[in-house]
Amino acid sequence: MKMKNPEIELIKNGKRLDGRNLDELREIKMEVGVLKKAAGSAYVEWGKNKVLAAVYGPRSLYPAFLKDPTKAMLRCIYNLAPFSVDDRKKPGPDRRSVEISKVSTEALESVVMTERYPNSVIDVYTEILQADAGTRCTALTAASLALANAGIPMKDLVAACSAGKVSGEVVLDPMKEEDNYGDADLPLAIIPRRNEVVLLQLDGRLTREEFDRAYQLAFDGALKVYEMQKKTLQDAMKKSAVVGD
Amino acid sequence: MEIETYLKRDHIRNIVAAGKRVDNRAFDEQRPLEITKGFVADKADGSALVRLGNTLVLAGVSMDIGEPYADSPTEGVLTTSAEFRPMASPTFETGPPDENSIELARVVDRGIRESKSIATEKLFIEEDLVWVVFVDIHILDHDGNLIDAAGIASIAALLDARLPKLEDGKIIRGEWEGKLPMTCVPVPCTFAKISDKVMLDPCLDEEYAMDARLTVTTTDTINAMQKGGRGSFTTEEIKYAVDTAFKKSKEIRKLLG
């Protein structure tokens, strides 16, 4: 949401409100296999964002008319917990959540090998437990980890990151204040192996040059996120190869 | 009937008849309980993550200001709701709350409300303006006894909760002044009945095999009770549950700080 507040100085001496440089990512922590019931799961803390993702399936799909004999249906649902935002959000999907669910599903459809499981459904649930701008990128990043954790065959992971424009400067990974009082928000998700974009949205005003800069920042940011995803999955597998108890 | 019921039911009933539980617990023993207050402290005014065995519940408290109820014009307002998130179980679907999540929210609410654990008279701001307390329960992983996990998470979140800063009748988000005034700590204890045995804190497998359940929420009085399921309880069983609830809730209260 874009608001007007000339009193806050969002950028001072090249530093942002939280001390970051213009092209710096917030701190990110990732973990997989955090839930017992789901086939796969992941938990990501990205700045102050706290997001949980879980996967079920492939499983039977009802009602029958939704079944596709050539492939599995992929359903990614994005949901904000009521207490995740400053002003309590009433439970239930709102229009924003429906839109984010749609573009997230489409991003994941580019990598999940759904043709292996006709007539079934793969459900991906992402819950935002605490929101601080960039939730859809956090959610998509977590969803990708949860799908890998569930053993769902994929052609690649999906890594996401956003860029924005704040006080006339293009910045990487806006936090909440920057998103509220900034001039643009550009979330982006990539399939790193092919360097191709599977989610791209823009909300705001950017000149052609500003767009190029923001796009590059977000793209490079997503590549950094991908390295973290790789390490998280590798570490989890290595950990399970060590004697426990 | 769910497939899992067939897989678990007979065996659980057999070992219960032999006086044992599937995970070797005593009949009045709760699973390990972990409470993390302030799990999402940046936006929520209060919160708590509870792990009860493998059941995982996150409760959040959101404060707002609004009109009081007409019949209690100088008291704050409490609303409790619960969502059985589909990620928590293969049997939970997306959609509006079903009868189970509504029952859970109302039972948890009853314990908090009837015990007067929130000092609602201290939530009066000025005429026609009081604090409104929203308790939102988010079930994340279902391994049985959602009521106790949710009830404990809710009261922990309330004990964790702060009052947002109020300036000229408007809330300044991100700043807080003082804690939500609490007077006591209601704790629910849920029992499952399997044939003629009663056991505290059923895990999911035991819920598949149970005939009925009984929740008893206590402080120094009994503030809420709820019987669920198609089976029935004898008077002795109910008295046992009440006695055990008083005893066990004292132990749980220590963990709530």
Next chain:
Amino acid sequence: MFRVKNNEFVIPGQLVGTDIRHDSNCFREGGNVYSSVQGLARIEDNTLKIIPSSGGYTPKEGDVVIGVVKDVLHGKWLVDIDASYPATMDGEEVTRNPQRVDLRDYFRVGDILSAKIFSVDEIHASKLGRPSKLEGGYIININPKRVPRVIGKNKSMVNMLREKTNSRIVVGQNGRVWINSANTAFVVSVVRKIEREAQTSGLTDRIEKLLNNA
């Protein structure tokens, strides 16, 4: 040319080789071969195989699975085998005249059985046969990818578990394990330990020690 070493952990989309032989957990794009799942890469017989860390059960001909009867239809049963697709069992598997008898005299809804998958069709639906009713006992679900470790080479692990605990145990390839024992909780804990430590070395010795000390 292989791009990973034997026993290296790989993630989905990771390049594992160029112009190499590979199993169904990999896919090709041009000459490049990539892993489609996370798991352990193994090079055996000059072929790259991935042992997935996780994933559900995909029905395979010849597998023995543990199922629950979901429905009794005309001439056959519908059986839940905890896979993405349904399984059925024809009445002919138990009687010569399935149309003349009440199939519920053999298996009714809720009955648990072990059976062999005789065929899997192109939409992954399985046909079961050679059923054996499993009565009493307790069923747990383990990661289907860990089943081979719980069974062991030439059934060595599961046989050791059966003998030393004097239990009846049936391990279904679909991840369901049926346990009939005087000390079910202990047997369950041992199976869970094998499941957790499936990818470690020296597991057999550790389990043997655990069983001997019990």
